[in-house]
Amino acid sequence: xxxxxxxxxxxxxxxxxxxxxxxxxxxxxxxxxxxxxxxxxxxxxxxxxxxxxxxxxxxxxxxxxxxxxxxxxxxxxxxxxxxxxxxxxxxxxxxxxxxxxxxxxxxxxxxxxxxxxxxxxxxxxxxxxxxxxxxxxxxxxxxxxxxxxxxxxxxxxxxxxxxxxxxxxxxxxxxxxxxxxxxxxxxxxxxxxxxxxxxxxxxxxxxxxxxxxxxxxxxxxxxxxxxxxxxxxxxxxxxxxxxxxxxxxxxxxxxxxxxxxxxxxxxxxxx
Amino acid sequence: xxxxxxxxxxxxxxxxxxxxxxxxxxxxxxxxxxxxxxxxxxxxxxxxxxxxxxxxxxxxxxxxxxxxxxxxxxxxxxxxxxxxxxxxxxxxxxxxxxxxxxxxxxxxxxxxxxxxxxxxxxxxxxxxxxxxxxxxxxxxxxxxxxxxxxxxxxxxxxxxxxxxxxxxxxxxxxxxxxxxxxxxxxxxxxxxxxxxxxxxxxxxxxxxxxxxxxxxxxxxxxxxxxxxxxxxxxxxxxxxxxxxxxxxxxx
Numbered sequence: 001x002x003x004x005x006x007x008x009x010x011x012x013x014x015x016x017x018x019x020x021x022x023x024x025x026x027x028x029x030x031x032x033x034x035x036x037x038x039x040x041x042x043x044x045x046x047x048x049x050x051x052x053x054x055x056x057x058x059x060x061x062x063x064x065x066x067x068x069x070x071x072x073x074x075x076x077x078x079x080x081x082x083x084x085x086x087x088x089x090x091x092x093x094x095x096x097x098x099x100x101x102x103x104x105x106x107x108x109x110x111x112x113x114x115x116x117x118x119x120x121x122x123x124x125x126x127x128x129x130x131x132x133x134x135x136x137x138x139x140x141x142x143x144x145x146x147x148x149x150x151x152x153x154x155x156x157x158x159x160x161x162x163x164x165x166x167x168x169x170x171x172x173x174x175x176x177x178x179x180x181x182x183x184x185x186x187x188x189x190x191x192x193x194x195x196x197x198x199x200x201x202x203x204x205x206x207x208x209x210x211x212x213x214x215x216x217x218x219x220x221x222x223x224x225x226x227x228x229x230x231x232x233x234x235x236x237x238x239x240x241x242x243x244x245x246x247x248x249x250x251x252x253x254x255x256x257x258x259x260x261x262x263x264x265x266x267x268x269x270x271x
Numbered sequence: 272x273x274x275x276x277x278x279x280x281x282x283x284x285x286x287x288x289x290x291x292x293x294x295x296x297x298x299x300x301x302x303x304x305x306x307x308x309x310x311x312x313x314x315x316x317x318x319x320x321x322x323x324x325x326x327x328x329x330x331x332x333x334x335x336x337x338x339x340x341x342x343x344x345x346x347x348x349x350x351x352x353x354x355x356x357x358x359x360x361x362x363x364x365x366x367x368x369x370x371x372x373x374x375x376x377x378x379x380x381x382x383x384x385x386x387x388x389x390x391x392x393x394x395x396x397x398x399x400x401x402x403x404x405x406x407x408x409x410x411x412x413x414x415x416x417x418x419x420x421x422x423x424x425x426x427x428x429x430x431x432x433x434x435x436x437x438x439x440x441x442x443x444x445x446x447x448x449x450x451x452x453x454x455x456x457x458x459x460x461x462x463x464x465x466x467x468x469x470x471x472x473x474x475x476x477x478x479x480x481x482x483x484x485x486x487x488x489x490x491x492x493x494x495x496x497x498x499x500x501x502x503x504x505x506x507x508x509x510x511x512x513x514x515x516x517x518x519x520x521x522x
Contacts, residue, residue, distance in 0.1 A: 039359075040393055040395075040418075041395035042390075042458065042461055043391065044392060046461065063356045075356070098281065099356075100285060100353075102285070105355060106285065107316070107319050107353060108288075108315045108316055113274065113277065145309070145311040146312075148280065149275070182308060212310060212311050213311075215308070
């Protein structure tokens with residue numbers, strides 16, 4: 001089994017485990033939430049090990065918390081390293097976010113203020129994580145619902161983060177759309193301002209409209225406007241491993257594979 | 272532009288997330304940030320914790336019903352903000368809160384729910400098979416039990432209720448015991464299993480976990496009765512444990 005991401009994949013979720021452990025799911029790679037498999041033993045480890053026999057795996061974390069003044073938790077890094085050594089994933093990623101501070105963990109992906117101090121904090125944490133894991137990580141641009149007072153736009157923050165740490169980008173096209181919509185920005189500013197050569201993987205997902213703006217809910221099909229932004233992204237980056245995240249109102253695997261076919265089509269950019 | 276130190280901003284934001292009182296939250300909110308969705312984060316925070324408790328304690332939810340469960344979940348979240356990096360660790364004291372609320376059935380059900388979850392992802396071990404017994408030096412052998420084993424005290428028939436709820440069978444009437452009983456939960460293959468422990472087993476379990484040899488345990492059992500009967504009883508338990516994949520090794 002090759003150990004590099006390419007083509008089109010899906011987030012491996014519980015209702016579809018049976019199709020992934022047998023290799024029947026027609027996808028090029030799978031992504032899993034790292035924390036779901038950072039356990040001592042039992043069926044979760046067996047499930048991921050068996051899926052790994054058929055697909056390259058991307059480990060996608062939600063708890064590294066690189067934006068917290070506390071930095072990553074040592075136990076978290078140790079447990080992630082054990083999983084990385086066990087699964088030998090093609091990609092290890094997390095988010096540009098923080099989850100808590102002190103003796104409090106919100107278990108949510110909280111927005112990082114776009115300041116020099118936060119950039120220093122994030123870069124130190126990424127350096128620590130990449131050193132601990134002895135490999136490059138990718139970091140995902142977040143969906144945000146507020147803006148803290150800051151000194152630079154998100155694309156500039158991410159660009160500097162990449163330059164200083166050597167990390168890659170996991171570009172979430174839906175997150176660009178959600179954040180831009182919520183803050184009255186142009187999604188193309190991200191594509192114009194980011195170091196697109198650093199984009200190693202792309203996420204697509206659905207969002208929902210609330211009274212508080214767009215929310216990155218992962219419980220619906222990819223929005224037409226996001227498909228258009230994805231096509232423009234691929235036009236600029238060239239082919240990149242792309243996957244759809246679906247975490248709520250999860251449809252059949254056939255339906256998700258059908259939606260993934262839309263991604264293949266959207267990525268076919270006229271010369 | 273002058274910006275607030277990161278630690279101050281993060282500390283204040285977390286206080287705002289935790290604060291359930293809307294007036295206090297409103298006082299903390301100004302200058303946290305601008306945008307349409309400050310409340311999105313507080314909603315996400317509480318919804319994620321309620322869902323985590325719901326997923327960890329499915330039989331307690333069935334027993335309590337949604338409304339009662341959500342009420343006690345809200346009480347728990349207010350009293351116990353999460354601190355661990357993994358959401359799986361959240362709610363470790365939930366069964367204690369149910370017990371403190373004088374709901375022994377719900378408390379025992381929740382404790383079983385939690386133990387089943389812990390057993391499900393417990394450390395793997397290859398159980399010893401009966402044919403390995405021939406090489407054991409019984410004068411010194413210490414029984415090492417599988418690492419997924421959890422011992423759980425209960426004061427009700429929650430184990431019977433739990434199984435009925437899990438299997439969607441008719442739920443028996445609640446029974447409240449004067450003396451606590453012990454449940455043992457462990458994993459056979461990938462499946463958690465559970466049963467009650469009898470008095471001889473209770474001694475053998477606790478003494479084995481403490482590192483006592485099988486011979487020493489037999490000696491202790493014999494102090495309260497006939498030696499031959501004690502050895503026979505211990506041997507019977509040992510045979511049962513082997514058949515139930517409970518023994519990881521003889522040290």
